[in-house]
Amino acid sequence: MNDATDYGRSFAAKPQPLTLEQAAWITPPMQAVDTESMIDVPRMRRYRQNRLRAQIRAQGLDAIILVEPLSIRYATGARNCTLFQMHIQAGYLFIPADGPVVYFDSAPGRKSGGQLETIDEIRSDILPLSYMFAGDQHRDWTAKWASQMDDLIRSHCGQGAKKIGIERAGFHAEQALLAKGHVLSDVAPVLAQARKIKSPEEILAMNLTIAVAEDGMTRMRDNLRNGVMEQELWAHMWAALIEAGGEWLDYRLLASGERTNPWQQEASSRMIRAGDLVVFDCGMVGPFSYGADISRAYRCGPGRPSDLQKKLYTIAYTEVMENTKLVRSGAAFSDIARARYIPPAGFGDQLYPCLMHGLGMADEWPFILHSPDHPEFYDGELETGMVICVESYIGQVGGVEGVKLEDQVLITDSGPITLSRYPFEEDLLAG
Secondary structure: OOHHHHHHHHHOOOOOOOHHHHHOOOOOOOOOOOOOOOOOOHHHHHHHHHEEEEHHHHOOOOOOOOHHHHHHHHOOOOOOOOHHHOOOOOOEEEEOOOOOOEEEOHHHHHHHHHOOOOOOEEOOOOOOOOOOHHHHHHHHHHHHHHHHHHHHHHHOOOEEEEEEEEOOOHHHHHHHHHHEEEEEOHHHHHHHHHOOOOOHHHHHHHHHHHHHHHHHHHHHHOOOOOEEHHHHHHHHHHHHHOOOOOOOOOOOOOOEHHOOOOOOOOOOOEEEEOOOOEEEEEEEEHHHHHOOOOOOEEEEOOOOOOOOHHHHHHHHHHHHHHHOOOOOOOOEEHHHHHHHHOOOOOOOOOOOOOOOOEEEEEEEEEEEEOOOOOOOOOOOEEOOOOOEEEEEEEOOOOOOOEEEEEEEEEEEEOOOEEEEOOOOHHHHHOO
């Protein structure tokens, strides 16, 4: 390399594209460093927006309007006061099937959004949709918002009534847009079908979140002792998340002793005692807003686990391992439900609400129930590039304790790859 032009070009090189299988085994560095750039974030953003556009067209829509902050981040990468905007609607995004992406947000969002190649125009004439901002002028504001959207639709989608996918704009905003003559539909199918197939860059981002979650698991295990409170233990997971630049935990699902049965009791001030099982579900939204959804169970020492504790744990472990074998491209949800592992009599009467579910930026479609005969069961097919969480809860009805385990699995052409690597508890597995 003899001239400055070649030297500069070498430093500008992008990370080489990876296959899903290659990405599945790589945990990228936590910080960007000059020699280890692994996630091509612009490529990841382009991939996601292209999938959204493809689904807008596939489902016969002319445009979509997004309000949910995770949906906006998926579509563009923009991030601004995410948790706040989940309950106080402020920013929104307009994406036509073909044409410029237009983003409306407050000053911090406009500043960060201006750095993104996925946004063509940033507007300051935002009309926040939350009643908090407008008060008794709310209906007037939403009418102005509908006129604003109507102008965009006519400019970029053509004249006449158009079919628009919309989410969470609120009753008055949607009624005002309907009054403009447009046909509105739920944008959820567009988002679900776009988000279901992950790129290798998304898997790298997800592996980064899993590494953060597993750091939190280690901190909790190291601080598990007689007398520690459930919420005190759960704080170690939060600390790992925030220190690593992650977003939030979806819930506080950590329970101990008798609070592990039935499942889905959130962390409390109960003091953990020697001999208790401690069970948790991390539900983490980490760096880049990608999810880690992993469950493990520990036992507070000293001493040895009881035979019942080992039985509960071993059945749950077996269920996760056996059902993971069913996670293959082309498998129908109904076939998976029919072939699933059946726990021994008396241990399968309090099953987790689903057998498996999708994961991307937090939980997502599909939600696979245990039986195709369930009145709420819907069918579908697993595909390469999907990430599926395989669930198990085992606890006897009226029993003292229960065990919840869960792994995060990537579907590839060569079979399932378990992304969650945190080990299971050898002393709780029956020999």
